[in-house]
Amino acid sequence: MGTLYVVVSNTHLSDVTWRHIDVLVPHGTDSGDLTNDIKAIKATVAKPYTPDPGQESPNFTYFKDNRFRAAAPSRGQMTLPAQESFVLKLENIPVSDKAGLVLIAINELAWGGDLGKPPAPWPSVTNLALVKQTPQIPQNFRADRSLVGAGQGVVLRWDGPNHLDYWIGYPDGSSEPVSPPAQSPPAPYGPHQHIPTRPLSRGTTYTLIAGKTGSNGTVWPGYYLTTTVHAVIPEFESGARAPWVEGTRDRGRITFRGDGVSVDDRNGVPGTVTGGTADVNDVKAAKVKGRSPGSGWVDFPDTGITVHHGPDRDLGTVNATGVNTTWVGDRDGGKGWIGFPQAGVDIRKDGGQAWGALSADKADLNEVTAQWVEGRNGTKSRLAFTDTGVKITDPEGHRGTIVAGETNVRSVVTPWVSGPMPGAGWITFREEGVDVMRDSAVTFGTIRADSFEGKHEGTGRPLHRRLPPYEWPPKTSDSKQTPAKSRDLAVDPE
Template sequence: MNNRLGLTLPGPRRADDGADHLTPDITKIKATGNYHDQSRVRKLKVQPQVTTGSFQVTDPAGHRIPFAPGDYLVLKLEDVPVAAAAGLAVLRVTEAASRTQNASPSTAVAAVPLVKTAKQAPAPSNFHPDKAMVDDGDKIVLRWDGPGDLDYKIRSSDGNPAPGVTTKGEWKPDPGTGPKRDTTYTLIATDPNTGRQHFLTTTVQLRNPTFESGIHASRVQGTANTGGLTFTTDGVHVSANSGAWGAVHADKVEAGQVTAAKIHGGRPNAGALLFTTSGVEVVSNAPGGQGILLADRVNAGRVQGKSTNDGWISFPGAGIQVSSGTYLDTPKNGCVFAEVGIFQNQSFSGGKENRWIAMSDGAEVCVIHMHEDGTRSYGDMKVSSVKNDFARW
């Protein structure tokens, strides 16, 4: 026969917020008890004992509660304000019972362990920048959602100290302290009561990053289907998006040596320089066309026609030597062909005059003098010898 049932809460003061305590306030617990026998349910009286931190369960009329085989008692605790610290709370159940109605009751004690966890504060979320790509690192704005009772800090991957969070759910760098290159930020949220921390990360990119220590890569590829740079042991290869050789566009190129099969002019329809095994050819924009070399002055040992069998002009100290045949052969005197005449300027005392040899359609040859006063006169032609087999004008 059961006479009385007691439930004692753990802890030296029976009500506290420690790891081994169940509740800081026993009076806020709603406790009810029911006795179940084979045919009915009887409501029991549950009284809190504040000084001892326990509940006493008895029959409402003060009678002993008879327990037959299969009967049981249920004690329900509701609306329990659980102690803040996580831990193991051990409840002690004390039973005062006797086997017969007239026998004195004896006391038995049972332990009921109860695992409790600390109240979890809502974690922050949605950590993101206003713009994932910015032009200036000083214009970064980071935002997040989260409870206001957590301590928030921002840590950047560049190692620079980040200013503290002063606006709820928002952070931005101080002027002049923004990153110069892509940076990953970490949001650290700390619960001041439990020390529990939450970590969130987000990354911001800069359109024009600055790298203090340089960029190390075997290849750099442009965006939007453009070419790339491949770094080799002997330099840099420029390639198009297809992988073929690419083009380098520059206003000015300074180099110790340039190796090229052909160099084109930069203007529309401009000619080019073609490098062959025998030298350099000037070509025009037309396919297979010969180009023109224009220069204020050309220093050369000789000038030859286009073909290797054409005549050539050499420049000895005395003047000009016209030769025929290839320059590999013994030089032979060549011919000078002129449509109008061969001119000579000669200075003499008292003035200047121009002289030239004129050839007419009738194959007549004469020497003409141009005087200072503008008049002309015929001169004499004196020939001591003719070295060529023929003279052609």
């Protein structure tokens, strides 16, 4: 690109009247042409002058063909005062490639001045000479894309002399030569391009090295230009260092701290980590929850862990194949608990070491060791296990009754024995022997046997008893009683 300034001066001591000034710019591709794109040139009045009262200030614009004209907007005549000047400017001129001498023609239609020159029917012509030279150094080093995504390559372009050798340098100090064009262009200066052989993985600054290679292979670099190309998704082989990393859209942030990393959401509070699998040595959290909204969750109080379910703090269920623990207890520390010693299971109560109660519908055991066994809720009889055997008591603590289909024992110690049905006979056991009673009353009954042998204490008559009230509870409402001593017996009055 080039810029051309034309200075218009009135060197006279008298005013000069003028109508227009034309600047003719040669355009084409020859060495004598200044540009090959004349309409790209911008024309302005760089330094105006103060016109006489009632006159206009000139404009400078493209007129036609290769001509730019300075004239009044109304195309009328204007006056340039004595010793006054103004400047016409042509900028953004795309200078053509070929070097050479360019002649710029200046045509002006003016009259007056010190000599009082009369108006002429045609303009006077003045030529300005410009020397157009071909650039001797490379320029405009650039990439087709400064931001490259997946599947897009890097293309580097520049303009420069064709007689120079070129290399592309990488950030690590290495370089690669640029192959010359298959057919040298006729101009000594022109466009060049190169596609780097290394794929772009992250932001890279390329260096264009221009120079000459000596006959012995020595490189004599002379010019350096740089341009940088970035990757949409950069890759780093050795890692990256940053105090934090933030998302571009959702603004989640990872901050790197001395003991690890912290994940925050867009509001700066602890955020969420989402992944398929987490392989860590230690997890510290206030709670751990399932992925769905209604999933169970676990929190970690000072005493251990608590399992919940649902949106509230309702306690949940633990499903497992097995549980290894020293003891199991109710959430209330003052209730029963189960301990697991080596010998089996201990059931304790009241949060202490006192033995507790086991309530169940059915128990299938090989052995039961207990001080006593009782019916539910204390409303039935109790079996107590003493050093000499088993003691049966009713709910009031009195001696109770055994009801069974058959009893096979070596010895029975009891005050009396009765039949199972109401009104049955019964037998009492006193120091002197056995009394057989009938009808659930204190009336002697009958012994039936194949043979009988006994004594009647010398009287030859059956003994009858006069019985005082006896402490042992009766079998039925008929109030069976047994004599306490043999002195209560007398001869039957009959």
